[in-house]
Amino acid sequence: MLTENATQYHEDQSDVEGFDPLASMLPDWTEAKTAAFQKEIMSFRHNLAETGLFTDEALIDLLERHPSEKLDVCTMGASDHPLYPNKFRTGDFRGVPARVLLEAAKAGRVWINVREAMNVHADYKKTLDAMYGRLSEKTGNRAFNPKGGILISSPVARVPYHFDKTQTILWHVRGQKRIYLYPLTQKFISDEAYENTITNYLNDDLPYETSFDADAEIIDIPEGTALTWPLNSPHRVNNQTFCVSVTTEYSTRETGMKNAAMLTNATLRHRLGMNPSYANDGDMARKLKSVVGRVLRKTPLVPDMTTTDMVTFRIDETAESFVVDTEPYPRTF
Numbered sequence: 001m002l003t004e005n006a007t008q009y010h011e012d013q014s015d016v017e018g019f020d021p022l023a024s025m026l027p028d029w030t031e032a033k034t035a036a037f038q039k040e041i042m043s044f045r046h047n048l049a050e051t052g053l054f055t056d057e058a059l060i061d062l063l064e065r066h067p068s069e070k071l072d073v074c075t076m077g078a079s080d081h082p083l084y085p086n087k088f089r090t091g092d093f094r095g096v097p098a099r100v101l102l103e104a105a106k107a108g109r110v111w112i113n114v115r116e117a118m119n120v121h122a123d124y125k126k127t128l129d130a131m132y133g134r135l136s137e138k139t140g141n142r143a144f145n146p147k148g149g150i151l152i153s154s155p156v157a158r159v160p161y162h163f164d165k166t167q168t169i170l171w172h173v174r175g176q177k178r179i180y181l182y183p184l185t186q187k188f189i190s191d192e193a194y195e196n197t198i199t200n201y202l203n204d205d206l207p208y209e210t211s212f213d214a215d216a217e218i219i220d221i222p223e224g225t226a227l228t229w230p231l232n233s234p235h236r237v238n239n240q241t242f243c244v245s246v247t248t249e250y251s252t253r254e255t256g257m258k259n260a261a262m263l264t265n266a267t268l269r270h271r272l273g274m275n276p277s278y279a280n281d282g283d284m285a286r287k288l289k290s291v292v293g294r295v296l297r298k299t300p301l302v303p304d305m306t307t308t309d310m311v312t313f314r315i316d317e318t319a320e321s322f323v324v325d326t327e328p329y330p331r332t333f
């Protein structure tokens with residue numbers, strides 16, 4: 001249903017004289033979309049491609065000037081890889097020209113996350129301001145403080161079953177991407193699984209069973225379409241082709257309070273052997289737990305689970321699929 005709605009609208013207006021993609025960033029927005037925003041799975045059109053910031057040439061220019069500590073170049077271990085089966089792996093891209101990085105992503109096994117690209121660079125920031133400026137006008141929400149990254153991902157890229165702790169929007173720009181979205185119930189995202197990810201900031205993955213797919217909403221996201229869903233809905237993504245997308249996220253009072261309350265519940269469960277439930281807590285209990293969680297975060301009761309990011313391959317233009325395995329070493333760039 002969503003897919004149909006999204007594909008019905010596509011008039012290329014970029015040739016029209018005086019067309020400003022930033023001014024008309026959300027061309028098919030309606031009152032119904034305002035009502036559904038963040039409450040349901042919903043899609044809307046955007047004009048990101050028309051800004052010219054997501055062509056091959058623009059992305060090469062972006063990769064040349066993006067700070068290396070905010071750039072992730074990864075690969076996925078094959079299921080039969082002797083050392084790193086099915087694992088997301090961190091790569092060393094130092095000294096590799098941007099043109100080669102883009103070629104590597106197109107070749108198949110490499111994906112690139114240009115973290116905070118939409119915030120760091122003035123031209124992209126102007127676009128991010130337009131995206132959220134229009135959203136503010138349409139929804140009446142003034143409190144957005146978004147971060148935006150650009151995903152340049154290969155045809156075989158797969159994002160495993162996970163959820164996001166903040167409100168996210170996926171603004172798909174180029175290629176074919178399929179997303180699976182799952183219900184927000186204990187079966188698909190239990191309180192305990194949520195708590196576990198709260199104490200481990202590097203990992204948002206959830207336990208997944210293939211039988212879950214019977215209840216998934218499966219959406220092929222058309223180019224030029226943004227998709228959003230209710231806070232914390234579990235999802236996974238399969239690329240069908242080389243893809244370019246923008247992901248934006250922002251915290252709200254609700255996300256901050258929930259995450260702090262979940263931290264309290266994690267501590268009650270693991271330190272005191274209790275069996276807390278955010279789902280069953282009333283408003284007062286949630287508020288109290290969120291206050292406690294903000295304090296707990298600064299104490300040794302919450303262990304520091306941050307692990308060292310280890311590099312296990314480097315990008316090499318001369319290698320097949322551009323990937324050369326290395327002995328693991330800590331990422332320092």
Ligand SMILES: [Fe+2]
Pocket residue numbers: 162163164168235
């Ligand atoms: Fe996500």
